[in-house]
Amino acid sequence: MVIRLYWLASRLARGKSGRTPSNSRLRVLLYQMVWVASLAGVCLGDDSAPLHVRVDEAIRAAYDGPMAPRSDDAEFLRRVYLDLTGSIPDVETTRLFLNDPSSDKRQQLIDRLLSSPQYARHMATVFDVMWMERRGGNRVSPDEWRRYLRDAFAKNRPLNELAGEILAADGARRGPRAAARFYLDRDAETNLLTRDVARLFFGKSLQCAQCHDHPLVDAYVQEDYYGLYAFLSRGYLVSDKNLKLDVYAEKADGDVKYQSVFMPEETHETRPHLPGQAPIDEPDLKEDERYEVPPADKVAAVPKYSRRERLGRLIAEGASRDFAENMVNRLWAMMMGRGLVEPVGWHHEDNPPSHPALLTLLTDAFVASRFDVRWFLRELAFSETYQRSSLLPEGVDPQSIPEDRFAVATLKPLTPEQLAWSMMQATGIADTRKVQVAQKFRSEDPRYDDLLNADPPRQTIKATLLDERLYTASKGDIGRFVGLFSGLPGEPEEYQANVQQALFLSNDGKLLGWLSPSHQGGQANLAARLAQLETPAAVAEELYLSILTRHPDNQERALVAELLTDQSPQDRQALLRDLAWALLTSTEFRFNH
Amino acid sequence: MKCSYACGTAEHRIARRQFLGTLGAAAGMATGGLGMLTHPATAQHLEKSGKRILMIFMAGGLSQLESWDPKPGTDTGGPFRAIPTSVPGIHISELLPHTARQMHRLAIVRSVNINENEHGKGRYIMETGRRQEPSIDYPRLGSVAAKLLAPEDSPLPGYVHITPGGNGFSKGEAAFLGPKYGAVTLGNGQPPQNSVRPDAIPSEADVRRHQLRQRVSDHFARRRRTAETEAYTYSxxxxRQLMAQREVFDVSNEPQKDLDRYGTHDFGRHCLLARRLLEKGITFVKVTHSNYDTHHENFNFHLEQLGEFDRTFATLVEDLADRGMLESTLLMVISEFGRTPRINHQFGRDHWGKAWSVLTGGCGIQPGAVVGKTNDNGTEVVDREVNGGHLFHTYLQAVGIDSHGEYDVGGRPVPLADPETEPIKELLL
Known part of the structure; x- marks a missing residue:
């Protein structure tokens, strides 16, 4: 691994000097990076072992208290489905997996899910929520943006490349239009963009540093804020009359000066630089050679040298350790329920990671993999740390284990989208829609359908097309969940239970309608399947497997049997509806455990 | 978001000390014990104070000339006269005879200049005390009250909005305070969304399904960490408590004679509901009266609309006073802006944020006060100009909240009210 890092470092350094004036500081930084990485390798033992093994070693090395055992198959299945596809599995998948005797079925499942269309869809949601934070705005269609992200994750584009494209985007000439949503739907407001780029891409909540060095966090200095600001400050929003689009254009001049509110008499000036790094060198162009398209009324200016393009390129070239570390931490948090640096977005010396060597190890590996998200998530999912149960051994007080030791799986509240998809999956509405979508697809053009059925690569294309249609058919329902369960625009998503949500889950007519028997599209939903089952044991089995993705235990079977004794057909249907509702609204369903 | 009102402001207080030049001392303290240095919020105290707020929102923009600041006999005054009120020397429009008799309980600010003529932006200023900024969204007054004044564990919402239109939940109004403090909208006075048990589920079945849910959840909670699951179960x-108290939202439980006194129109019913909600412990009630956006036929519209408003509002003020609630209930009648002194060729008045009026009264407000002045034909403020920030400070101070306090928004201190402005001291008791 160390060798791969050296290779990367030299490649990056060469890449830099090839295109821009040499940057010795960057090379020093990369050298140091590799040096630290090799030290970490020594500390963490065998560096040829797969990453997931080394993750587990690092977690075990940092804690010697009691740990939860490995999750059982059901717990694992539900968790990995939610984390990698955004929904619980369908009941048939659950049956097959639980009955599968093969010893490597977890690895097989992980690989299957990571290459599914649902993985790309789910990751698009995760990154949409992370980067747009539920903001409205329609300069770039939210659907176009979502499809852009989906496509990126389906192709497993390196994350540095994707982020670089987004950070360089202007909505017209550079990158696809969708990539500019981050800027355009923040109204291209420079301070807001600086803060959000710092926090979401570099893991540094620099907002205080807009007006002065952070009073408590030594590392959050005003100089870094304005270094980043300088990449963006030449940008401006313009409604281009030729393109008929809002564009985040850029001028070729404008320098950044700032004062601290504490020392207003002292003015500082800075060229652009990444947090903690030296200002970049910039080409010195003659006044009359600075523009490809000069600024004019309702015309988006295009400079020959773009600072924003430079920012994007620095990220794409891997020049920022902060970026890599922040992304690693956020992906870790997505899988494990909390960041190694917690809260995410607050990387600084006084808020050290819970496992410093592990964060270094993960970041090195992620960089060395060339920011390969699919590989990285696969390694995390393979780890025993990820696969640990959320259930502690008898006699161990859950509160006695520090949350940041990862000794027991963290309960993760389902995101609004996960909750919506999972409820649709559990009740059968998702399966009904899948059938309807496929039927409609075929009826529209049977020959095209045949063509797509011909071989596995084309089947993958079809699966993606159908999944997009399923998404479109479900958008309204997902929207209702997002409306009630999401955080607020411009705020990091945070779990909060409130009365309005509980009222919705208790009394919403449409939601309760999903619990009535239906056979649409020749597909029986959960209630219809339950109605046809005769023995209470079969009912209990179908209920628990469909909704909670596990078999009922003896007590639960007995309860279902007891409740179903001597019921009239009508009462039986109502009872089954209420039982299903109780499982759907239980904490076990509400959390990814 | 962490939002520990006032106690999370430590960093900035220290920062300010540095700014003031006591650098050495402050630097030493920066590492520990800051929480103890600041005086913790009086939030707990406020929770029990029972302070409430009633906002009447005159949507579209009430004309100050046809209400609180008439200019009869001038080129801008329009056809209506001014009448005396229960406070000697204060005159208001003849369209408000009942309200005039309550003037000794109310106060007028006649010098509002928000310098904004767009509906959305004006409303934002009037409800948050700030201009809209792209980088941060501020909570509306209702959400602020829900956060800082309402009891934390009540099943009833802290912020209720009665308005024509549909039911809903506007969590966005809470901004960084969190969705919990959003506005529960009672569209046309209907009870909150989803607060009715569906007919298909009889009450025994409802009890049963919740018991089953609890049973599954208890099974799950054994041997697991429970902080977050408990919040979910508690919701x-x-x-269920809210559903059990649903009658709180049912105005038909009020006596028929009160329905008659308030008026049988929607606004009458909505104001009676507002009285009921305030009595039942809802902290912030907003009633929207629509619509005053009178670009055409300003005078006919105001005659009609204020005819509906006047008696109902005056009855509500009188009732609150009679029931001893006015001392603990701050009220305000606001719009997104006023209307132009110039009368356009369609006998309308247009948007006008430059010189207009706001009515307030009750808790913490000097009764019978008039603050500020416009010139003879109302085209300019000539005395004691204030904007949305001053008003916002004043509302907070009136209900006992230190408007100079700060929120902690993800580690960043955010002042409760615009630090560029101050409370209107002469309006406060």
Whole structure:
């Protein structure tokens, strides 16, 4: 691994000097990076072992208290489905997996899910929520943006490349239009963009540093804020009359000066630089050679040298350790329920990671993999740390284990989208829609359908097309969940239970309608399947497997049997509806455990 | 978001000390014990104070000339006269005879200049005390009250909005305070969304399904960490309590004679509901009266609309006073802006944020006060100009909240009210 890092470092350094004036500081930084990485390798033992093994070693090395055992198959299945596809599995998948005797079925499942269309869809949601934070705005269609992200994750584009494209985007000439949503739907407001780029891409909540060095966090200095600001400050929003689009254009001049509110008499000036790094060198162009398209009324200016393009390129070239570390931490948090640096977005010396060597190890590996998200998530999912149960051994007080030791799986509240998809999956509405979508697809053009059925690569294309249609058919329902369960625009998503949500889950007519028997599209939903089952044991089995993705235990079977004794057909249907509702609204369903 | 009102402001207080030049001392303290240095919020105290707020929102923009600042006999005054009120020397428009008799309980600010003529932006200023900024969204007054004044564990919402239109939940109004403090909208006075048990589920079945839910959840909670699961379970408890108290939202429980006194129109019913909600412990009630956006036929519209408003509002003020609630209930009648002194060729008045009026009264407000002045034909403020920030400070101070306090928004201190402005001291008791 160390060798791969050296290779990367030299490649990056060469890449830099090839295109821009040499940057010795960057090379020093990369050298140091590799040096630290090799030290970490020594500390963490065998560096040829797969990453997931080394993750587990690092977690075990940092804690010697009691740990939860490995999750059982059901717990694992539900968790990995939610984390990698955004929904619980369908009941048939659950049956097959639980009955599968093969010893490597977890690895097989992980690989299957990571290459599914649902993985790309789910990751698009995760990154949409992370980067747009539920903001409205329609300069770039939210659907176009979502499809852009989906496509990126389906192709497993390196994350540095994707982020670089987004950070360089202007909505017209550079990158696809969708990539500019981050800027355009923040109204291209420079301070807001600086803060959000710092926090979401570099893991540094620099907002205080807009007006002065952070009073408590030594590392959050005003100089870094304005270094980043300088990449963006030449940008401006313009409604281009030729393109008929809002564009985040850029001028070729404008320098950044700032004062601290504490020392207003002292003015500082800075060229652009990444947090903690030296200002970049910039080409010195003659006044009359600075523009490809000069600024004019309702015309988006295009400079020959773009600072924003430079920012994007620095990220794409891997020049920022902060970026890599922040992304690693956020992906870790997505899988494990909390960041190694917690809260995410607050990387600084006084808020050290819970496992410093592990964060270094993960970041090195992620960089060395060339920011390969699919590989990285696969390694995390393979780890025993990820696969640990959320259930502690008898006699161990859950509160006695520090949350940041990862000794027991963290309960993760389902995101609004996960909750919506999972409820649709559990009740059968998702399966009904899948059938309807496929039927409609075929009826529209049977020959095209045949063509797509011909071989596995084309089947993958079809699966993606159908999944997009399923998404479109479900958008309204997902929207209702997002409306009630999401955080607020411009705020990091945070779990909060409130009365309005509980009222919705208790009394919403449409939601309760999903619990009535239906056979649409020749597909029986959960209630219809339950109605046809005769023995209470079969009912209990179908209920628990469909909704909670596990078999009922003896007590639960007995309860279902007891409740179903001597019921009239009508009462039986109502009872089954209420039982299903109780499982759907239980904490076990509400959390990814 | 962490939002520990006032106690999370430590960093900035220190920062300010540095700014003031006591650098050495402050630097030493920066590492520990800051929480103890600042005086913790009086939030707990406020929770029990029972302070409430009633906002009447005159949507579209009430004309100050046809209400609180008439200019009869001038080129801008229009056809209506001014009448005396229960406070000697204060005159208001003849369209408000009942309100005039309550003037000794109310106060007028006649010098509002928000310098904004767009509906959305004006409303934002009037409800948050700030201009809209792209980088941060501020909570509306209702959400602020829900956060800082309402009891934390009540199943009833802290912020209720009665308005024509549909039911809903506007969590966005809470901004960084969190969705919990959003506005529960009672569209046309209907009870909150989803607060009715569906007919298909009889009450025994409802009890049963919740018991089953609890049983599954208890099974799950054994041997697991429970802080977040408990909040979820508790939300159902609150939902059931709210459903059980649903009659709180049912105005038909009020005596028929009160319905008659308030008027049988929607606004009458909505104001009676507002009285009921305030009595039942809802902290912030907003009633929207629509619509005053009178670009055409300003005078006919105001005659009609204020005819509906006047008696109902005056009855509500009188009732609150009679029931001893006015001392603990701050009220305000606001719009997104006023209307132009110039009368356009369609006998309308247009948007006008430059020189207009706001009515307030009750808790913490000097009764019978008039603050500020416009010139003879109302085209300019000539005395004691204030904007949305001053008003916002004043509302907070009136209900006992230190408007100079700060929120902690993800580690960043955010002042409760615009630090560029101050409370209107002469309006406060």
């Amino acid at each position: 159902y408890e609150q939902a």
